Amino acid sequence: MDLQGKVAVVTGSGRGLGLAYAQALAAAGAAVVVNDIDPTAVDTAVGTLTSAGGRAVGVVAAVGDTAAAEQLVETAVREFGRLDVLVTNAGILRDRVLWKMADDDFDAVVKVHLRATFTCARAAAIRMRAQGTGGRLVLISSPAGQRGNFGQTNYAAAKAGVVAMARTWAMELAKARITVNAVIPVAATDMTKTIPAFAPVIAEAERTGTPLPDRLRKDEGLGTVEDVAGLITFLASDAAEDVTGQAIGIGGDRLALWAHPTEKSVAFADGGWSADEIGARWHSGVGAEPETYGIPAPQAPEV
Numbered sequence: 310m311d312l313q314g315k316v317a318v319v320t321g322s323g324r325g326l327g328l329a330y331a332q333a334l335a336a337a338g339a340a341v342v343v344n345d346i347d348p349t350a351v352d353t354a355v356g357t358l359t360s361a362g363g364r365a366v367g368v369v370a371a372v373g374d375t376a377a378a379e380q381l382v383e384t385a386v387r388e389f390g391r392l393d394v395l396v397t398n399a400g401i402l403r404d405r406v407l408w409k410m411a412d413d414d415f416d417a418v419v420k421v422h423l424r425a426t427f428t429c430a431r432a433a434a435i436r437m438r439a440q441g442t443g444g445r446l447v448l449i450s451s452p453a454g455q456r457g458n459f460g461q462t463n464y465a466a467a468k469a470g471v472v473a474m475a476r477t478w479a480m481e482l483a484k485a486r487i488t489v490n491a492v493i494p495v496a497a498t499d500m501t502k503t504i505p506a507f508a509p510v511i512a513e514a515e516r517t518g519t520p521l522p523d524r525l526r527k528d529e530g531l532g533t534v535e536d537v538a539g540l541i542t543f544l545a546s547d548a549a550e551d552v553t554g555q556a557i558g559i560g561g562d563r564l565a566l567w568a569h570p571t572e573k574s575v576a577f578a579d580g581g582w583s584a585d586e587i588g589a590r591w592h593s594g595v596g597a598e599p600e601t602y603g604i605p606a607p608q609a610p611e612v
Contacts, residue, residue, distance in 0.1 A: 310546040313338035316389040317545060318381045320372050320429060321399030323350025325498050326449070326534045328357070330396050333538035334545060335363030340389040342381055343367045344399065364389070372399045372425035378432040386436065394445045394545040395433040397426040397471075404460045415463045422467035426474060430489075434482060443486030445545050448475050450491040450556065455567055456604045472556050476569070479554030488553035490544055493567060494537040495530045495560030497521065507531065525561065532561030540564070573600065 312334060322331040323345025331341045335358045343354045343365055351367035358365035366388045370377040385392040401421045403414035430446050437444030453461050454468025475491040482489060497511045507525070514521050525531045540559045543549050558565035574595040578586055 310337050310542050310548060312394075312542070312545060315339045315393040315545065316342075316385050316391050317394035317396065318342040318344065318385050318392065318429070318433065319396040319398055320344045320381070320425065322396075323347050323354050326494060326496060326537060327396075327398040328354050329534035329538045330398060330541045331358060331365070332361070332363075333535075333542045334394065334396075335361070335365060337542050337546070339394065339545065340364040340385075341366075342385045342388070344370060344372065344381055346371045371421075372397075372429060373420040375428050375432070378425070378428040381429065382432045382436050391440055392433060392436045392444070393442075394447065395429060396447045396449065396541060396545075397429050398449045399425055400449070400464075402461075403463060405462075406460050407462055410462055418463035419467050422464065423470045426471050430474070430478065434478070434485075434487060437487050438482075438485045441485075443550070444488075445549070446475075446478065446482075446487060446489040447541055447544050448472075448489065448491045450475075450493050452493055452495065452558070452604050455493060455556070457602050458604050475556065476554050483553065486550070488544070488549065488551075490549075490553060491556045492537075492540055492544070493556060493558040493565075494540075495558070495563075496532060496534045496537050498534065521561065523562075527562045530558065530560035530563035530565070536561055574598070 317334045317339045319327055319331045319341060321327040322343045331343055331354060335341050341358060341363065343351055345351045346369065348369045351369050355365045355367040366384060368381055368384050370380055372378065382392055399421055401418060403418050405414055426448055433446060448471050450471045451468040453465040454472055457465050472491045475489045478489040502508055502511050510522065510525060521532055537559050540557060544552065556567040558567055576590065576594045
């Protein structure tokens with residue numbers, strides 16, 4: 310994919326998945342605005358990109374508020390003349406079960422994942438519409454947002470909201486030729502390394518320098534951060550100009566298109582439904598095959 314002449318902003322790109330996205334975009338020819346809250350991580354990331362022949366600048370800012378979003382867009386325009394791609398990757402975790410989750414735990418995660426996606430996308434859309442040449446919004450979601458996950462009320466809700474915003478903005482921005490898609494990545498990061506079923510095999514792969522086993526890469530769709538980056542580059546490219554409003558999963562050897570919510574089964578009752586009528590017909594009617602929920606527990610592969 311040739312991204313020469315394009316300019317991208319990647320939030321939370323000082324390390325991990327965000328850095329992999331920034332590297333892939335830069336390698337394809339895009340100029341990149343790196344963002345993180347850690348100045349050292351920003352400087353190191355920018356150095357990594359430029360030493361490889363790419364063009365990059367850094368912005369140290371905590372995303373969420375409008376001022377930070379506008380700063381990112383203004384930096385892209387000031388340094389490189391335009392903005393073509395936004396990848397909203399920044400995120401934090403504050404995992405607690407519902408009865409132990411504090412207000413601050415909820416608000417902090419929603420601000421970084423959901424509100425920051427909104428403020429950054431709004432600022433980017435304003436600029437892209439003014440330019441009149443289209444654009445790409447790539448919103449990073451999570452399997453937790455699709456399925457729910459134990460102890461992640463805040464994170465799952467925010468990531469589900471990200472996908473809903475992608476579908477909404479795909480409609481609103483279609484006339485301006487701005488595509489909007491949600492990416493649902495799975496990769497060996499500092500977060501997934503803590504999952505008991507994954508931790509030993511990831512540690513062994515890192516220790517020996519060998520690839521993750523096929524069972525992990527295929528069955529669980531878990532690979533390296535670099536395995537995810539190709540989808541970001543594709544969605545940023547002209548080849549994806551007709552791809553919008555989608556939730557796309559990637560990880561390891563797996564690439565998947567997630568279904569959007571739809572009515573699974575429907576029944577009708579003349580005059581409407583009373584509670585007694587619903588109760589009498591639920592288990593043999595619309596509720597006969599209830600949906601599953603939660604991310605399936607991973608099976609621990611042999612090391």
